[in-house]
Amino acid sequence: MRSDRLLSIMLLLQTHGQLPASDLADRLEVSVRTIMRDVEALSAAGVPVYTVRGPQGGIALLPGYRTDVTGLTADESRALFVLLSDSAHADLGLGQALGSALRKVMAALPAPHRPDADLVSRRILIDPVRWRGTPRPDHPAPDLAPFQQAALTDRRLRLCYRHGRDNRVGTYTVDPYGLVNKAGVWYLVADHDGEARLFRTDRALSATVLDQPARRRDGQELTDVWQTLRRRIDDIPAPLAVTARVRNEILAKFLRIHEADLAPPALAESPPEPEGERGWTKVELRFRSLAAAQTLLAFGPDAEVLTPEDLRQALARKAAATAALYNPRQNT
Template sequence: MKSDRLLSIMLLQTHQQLPASDLADRLEVSARTIMRDVEALSAAGVPVYTVRGPQGGIALLPGFRTDVSGLTTDEARALFVLLSGPAHADLGLDRALGSALRKVMAALPALHRPDADLASRRVLIDPVRWRGAPGPDHPATELAAFQQAVFTGRRLRLRYRHGRDKRVRTYTLDPYGLVSKAGVWYLVADHDGEPALFRTDRALSAAVLDQPVRRRDGTELAEVWDTLRRRIDDIPAPLTVTVKVRDEILAKFLRIHEPDIAAPDPAGSPEADPEPGWTRVELRFRALAAAEALLAFGPDAEVLAPDDLRHALAHKAAATAALYIPRPAA
């Protein structure tokens, strides 16, 4: 069944009867398409019919339900969270996504619309990890207090251990929302009126306060997140690294190190190595220590330059190998 027809059913379940012109406006199609959909739905066994007269329109037999309009509050919220993020824009589907969301929002029971709208503005999914950073290695974080503060519009008292100096500080925050960045959850909030970012897995405690949140007027999560993200992503990465990668693992290598690829410079694009079965890739890192993560690929990826990184990796590999030298029998 076409999505427009399914959405027609959902709208009729919510409103019982609507003029064909109203349905057409809500679904962004023509009234003629709506009438064709009514015929198709009727032929498919859906009890939909037309009512003539000034107060007429398209009606659905009372009591007929579909599973879609029976969404719970959490299901409606989850749908809009999963449809957030930049992936659709990358595929050229951002306009289609916006249209689809408007249709689904209009079709949701009125009770669930505020929750779905709130979820779309308070939770973002960003699948691309930070430049030069490893993947998540922390257990899943308990997000209940963070979600409560975000969705109820309350301030949050956070006791937090910073990653750089390990110091523990306590903050009173005004949350904008939650962002999942490559599997790691972050709280985006104002602290004393300034935007700040907090990894939820570094929180030692989080308490929702009775005080209402004090967000800056007209400022939304997406805007604050973009500002904070750029502060990190735009940090210069001056260390250029040339790596020879075995073709069998090239796709995995590029997927893991996508943020580190020296683009858009064409010289940073992968190119065939003189040795068959290998490809050269140019990467950029902020520091030598960040580039040492390349050792995880073992003999399937060889750093060709710079020499100081080669020496550092050789030292690490030798120290690791020494740990596994068989011990003499007692």
């Protein structure tokens, strides 16, 4: 749309100073003639834009002219403030820089957009680190509309929820703090009966926004409650040490799937092996239980558990039972 292009011209000139008309045309993917018509329209609208002729010429704004219009829509403003977890920026040494940058962006936002942007920054969080033993999601995200509505309007939410361990179904009225995307899996962080709880949104059979204000604990924000819940889960020990060898052809895929299960150092030194047995890499892992470690069987003959012996036996039994299902002689 032309209004977007006019605003883009102002922002480019404001950021870069004088620019040739050809440069503006290339950036905005229009002709030089279109740029010149746009400049005339800006001038007619009272924007102090002018052209400088000659080899070093171009288009510029009068010195000192600034516009407080960022060009961001309401949705774009909110999107900027859906933040990565603080730890992700701190790991890069960018924690203070992030806060400073966001304050500057907030100040530059159109005034009507600032409350929504601030609210989103306190209600939605992205944490890119996957939990140990949790596979990457391979299904589409659930409908987040009722969760988002409850979080952003400070309303209570009634959930019909199926628990993951035993498939038990319960009904809960909760007070949301916000939503967290944990490595692709969306969670609702909320209080239930005054205690912090975590609900996977894809396990909700229904979610209804109630016409009642949320009753969150005073002084608690999403980031605070999330850190408490995250530590509880991260601190669950993973006592089962597993050594496996993986064919180099699928090593990258293996490490990607089991990145959260790798024990430091992730890759052990591969000892010399007999001729014909090369092409493997030894990997050290940690699992919370024998059952959790049996997911390694999914790699078939491309990954072999070396220790512990009880896991090897468990995998052998499961592999034999699976083979029996597909053995036509045993099924007749």
